[in-house]
Amino acid sequence: MIARDALAIDGGAPVRARTLPYGRHAVDEEDIQAVVEVLRSDWITSGPAVAEFEEAFAKTVGARFAVAVANGTAALHAAAFAVGLGPGDEAIISPMTFAATANCVLYQGGRVVFADVRPDTLALDPARVEAALSPATRAIITVDYAGQPSDLDELRALAQRRGLVLIEDASHALGAVYRGRPVGALADLTTFSLHPVKHVTTGEGGMVTTDDAALAARVRAFRTHGITKSAGEREDWRYEMVALGYNYRLTDIQSALGRSQLRKLEGWLARRAAIAARYQTAFGAVTEVEPLGVLPDRRSAWHLYVIRLALERLRVGRGDVFRALRAENIGVNVHYIPVPWHPYYQGLGYRKGGWPVAEHAYERMLTLPIFPAMTDTDVDDVVTAVGKVVAHWRR
Numbered sequence: 453m454i455a456r457d458a459l460a461i462d463g464g465a466p467v468r469a470r471t472l473p474y475g476r477h478a479v480d481e482e483d484i485q486a487v488v489e490v491l492r493s494d495w496i497t498s499g500p501a502v503a504e505f506e507e508a509f510a511k512t513v514g515a516r517f518a519v520a521v522a523n524g525t526a527a528l529h530a531a532a533f534a535v536g537l538g539p540g541d542e543a544i545i546s547p548m549t550f551a552a553t554a555n556c557v558l559y560q561g562g563r564v565v566f567a568d569v570r571p572d573t574l575a576l577d578p579a580r581v582e583a584a585l586s587p588a589t590r591a592i593i594t595v596d597y598a599g600q601p602s603d604l605d606e607l608r609a610l611a612q613r614r615g616l617v618l619i620e621d622a623s624h625a626l627g628a629v630y631r632g633r634p635v636g637a638l639a640d641l642t643t644f645s646l647h648p649v650k651h652v653t654t655g656e657g658g659m660v661t662t663d664d665a666a667l668a669a670r671v672r673a674f675r676t677h678g679i680t681k682s683a684g685e686r687e688d689w690r691y692e693m694v695a696l697g698y699n700y701r702l703t704d705i706q707s708a709l710g711r712s713q714l715r716k717l718e719g720w721l722a723r724r725a726a727i728a729a730r731y732q733t734a735f736g737a738v739t740e741v742e743p744l745g746v747l748p749d750r751r752s753a754w755h756l757y758v759i760r761l762a763l764e765r766l767r768v769g770r771g772d773v774f775r776a777l778r779a780e781n782i783g784v785n786v787h788y789i790p791v792p793w794h795p796y797y798q799g800l801g802y803r804k805g806g807w808p809v810a811e812h813a814y815e816r817m818l819t820l821p822i823f824p825a826m827t828d829t830d831v832d833d834v835v836t837a838v839g840k841v842v843a844h845w846r847r
């Protein structure tokens with residue numbers, strides 16, 4: 453006989469019959485029509501839909517310029533190129549991010565210096581950044597972890613004082629607001645990902661935004677082999693390759709999807725915030741669960757809903773809780789394994805233990821499902837499953 457409240461991992465009935473993923477895109481008939489229209493047109497790449505999408509995106513994030521690229525990683529690569537990051541240069545980065553944030557520095561031949569995060573928000577701690585500065589530091593790349601803007605005023609002031617550039621990896625933060633200003637032109641360059649788990653999607657895609665015309669021009673050239681065509685050029689066939697760029701272009705097909713998706717962003721942000729609020733209320737009563745800190749002077753875009761488990765109150769570790777929740781058909785995830793822990797970075801000489809706040813958080817974190825199409829019942833299923841698993845293993 454299996455007890456009625458037995459964990460699914462022990463053979464009990466799961467809280468949900470079907471798996472709820474941690475994130476999921478939404479594509480509607482309007483999106484499909486927008487894509488079909490482009491497919492019937494003369495341009496399926498390098499055409500007018502790209503420029504239209506860029507214009508709409510720039511407007512949405514309050515930046516003068518937006519340059520569409522093939523993915524969020526290309527956006528970071530282009531940003532690292534545009535600011536002139538090169539061999540011998542150091543960039544300071546949070547270890548609590550996706551590997552691509554750090555990889556873009558390596559693509560340019562630079563060196564990554566990881567600085568620890570704040571314990572409440574898990575975003576780059578400006579005091580730790582300051583402590584990590586060296587004469588070789590050229591850039592700070594900050595990540596708006598889980599969707600909440602990082603300490604942009606402090607980081608920008610530090611960058612200005614030391615003659616550094618500030619790049620903001622806002623892959624989690626499309627639609628976020630910092631001290632009354634939208635995320636998009638608060639750093640020298642801001643990058644976005646348009647992957648299906650992010651706020652709006654183009655399948656694969658990315659965007660670089662800035663208020664700086666020269667930086668925008670460098671990103672634009674970089675995405676097309678480093679080729680420029682100067683205005684007023686007499687011969688139509690003439691172009692010049694002035695830098696070693698890549699083919700990082702976004703197609704018109706993708707841009708049409710992105711433009712259509714962007715129209716729904718505000719509604720989606722509101723739904724994400726409502727889901728987060730429902731979680732906050734529910735977990736306020738669960739002492740084993742600690743949500744991330746929410747700062748009053750900024751609006752999170754709620755890309756991820758991350759909790760930390762109070763492991764000292766449980767008889768098992770995060771791995772058991774993770775597996776038990778998966779068995780309950782809750783698609784939990786972990787964001788992120790600290791970047792310097794990856795074998796590739798270990799091979800470069802980074803060692804565990806250098807970023808105690810991020811590493812401590814990593815050992816106990818879980819990402820719970822959050823995406824606009826989730827219903828209140830879905831949210832309640834997650835809360836029920838977390839409560840069930842935690843109660844089972846409570847000390």
Ligand SMILES: *Cc1c(COP(=O)(O)O)cnc(C)c1O
Pocket residue numbers: 523524525526549550552553595621623624645646647656657658
């Ligand atoms: C998604 C993501 C990226 C990479 O974006 P892609 O579009 O998958 O290349 C980079 N940084 C962060 C923080 C991300 O979440």
